[in-house]
Amino acid sequence: MLTTYGFVLNKKEVREFDREYCFFTKKYGKIHLIAKAVRKPLSKLSAQLEPPSLIEIVFVPMSDKGLITTALVKKSFLKTHKNLNKFRVYTRISDVINSFTEFKQPDSLVWNLFNLSINNLEQWNSKIVELNFLAKFIKILGFGPNISTCINCQKKFKDQKKIYFDNHKWGFCCEDCGKNMKPISWQLFKSVDVLTNLDFAEIVKRELNEPIELRYNDIYTFLKNYIKYIKKYF
Numbered sequence: 001m002l003t004t005y006g007f008v009l010n011k012k013e014v015r016e017f018d019r020e021y022c023f024f025t026k027k028y029g030k031i032h033l034i035a036k037a038v039r040k041p042l043s044k045l046s047a048q049l050e051p052p053s054l055i056e057i058v059f060v061p062m063s064d065k066g067l068i069t070t071a072l073v074k075k076s077f078l079k080t081h082k083n084l085n086k087f088r089v090y091t092r093i094s095d096v097i098n099s100f101t102e103f104k105q106p107d108s109l110v111w112n113l114f115n116l117s118i119n120n121l122e123q124w125n126s127k128i129v130e131l132n133f134l135a136k137f138i139k140i141l142g143f144g145p146n147i148s149t150c151i152n153c154q155k156k157f158k159d160q161k162k163i164y165f166d167n168h169k170w171g172f173c174c175e176d177c178g179k180n181m182k183p184i185s186w187q188l189f190k191s192v193d194v195l196t197n198l199d200f201a202e203i204v205k206r207e208l209n210e211p212i213e214l215r216y217n218d219i220y221t222f223l224k225n226y227i228k229y230i231k232k233y234f
């Protein structure tokens with residue numbers, strides 16, 4: 001038997017009384033596990049497997065889908081469980097992780113970001129937590145945007161008045177190179193910089209979270225398009 005911590009990414013009903021869970025775990029990465037008889041009325045296991053909890057899972061590994069023997073909630077996130085906006089962010093974070101990870105590939109960077117984001121979600125506004133997750137996840141994947149120089153001419157950005165985004169070369173570019181492009185706002189550029197390069201604790205300590213939350217729609221659209229773009233490499 002094996003033991004690990006994990007979060008539920010998704011679940012589906014199988015056979016008459018069973019459920020199949022997809023977890024992202026600390027030790028084994030993404031795995032599929034079957035919980036037997038959890039849909040019977042007296043199942044004790046079922047309550048321990050409810051997202052968004054941090055769960056200690058004990059399971060019998062199999063070649064394809066292992067079998068859960070016991071599960072125990074190690075940390076429950078009650079505000080996230082009750083608040084629909086927070087829970088939706090949990091689900092969206094889970095979906096992004098699910099779509100970018102391979103089965104049975106442990107990844108401590110992804111695990112740490114996932115774990116930190118779920119803990120942050122309980123305490124902070126769901127908008128800043130989601131944007132922070134997306135920017136940091138893009139960076140972990142190795143696709144973090146270059147914030148310091150133009151993607152085209154390599155000129156430093158510090159003297160720039162206007163910033164553009166090159167949709168073909170996929171990166172920020174300067175005014176000279178971006179003549180025929182639509183400019184993006186300096187605030188959006190700086191927000192992406194902060195979210196990519198500053199730890200979450202530092203962002204809230206410097207009170208940068210509120211101005212970023214106010215621009216949620218713009219930043220979210222930018223980061224979602226970014227994620228969609230890099231998906232083709234996975």
Ligand SMILES: [Zn+2]
Nearest residue numbers: 150153174177
């Ligand atoms: Zn340039």
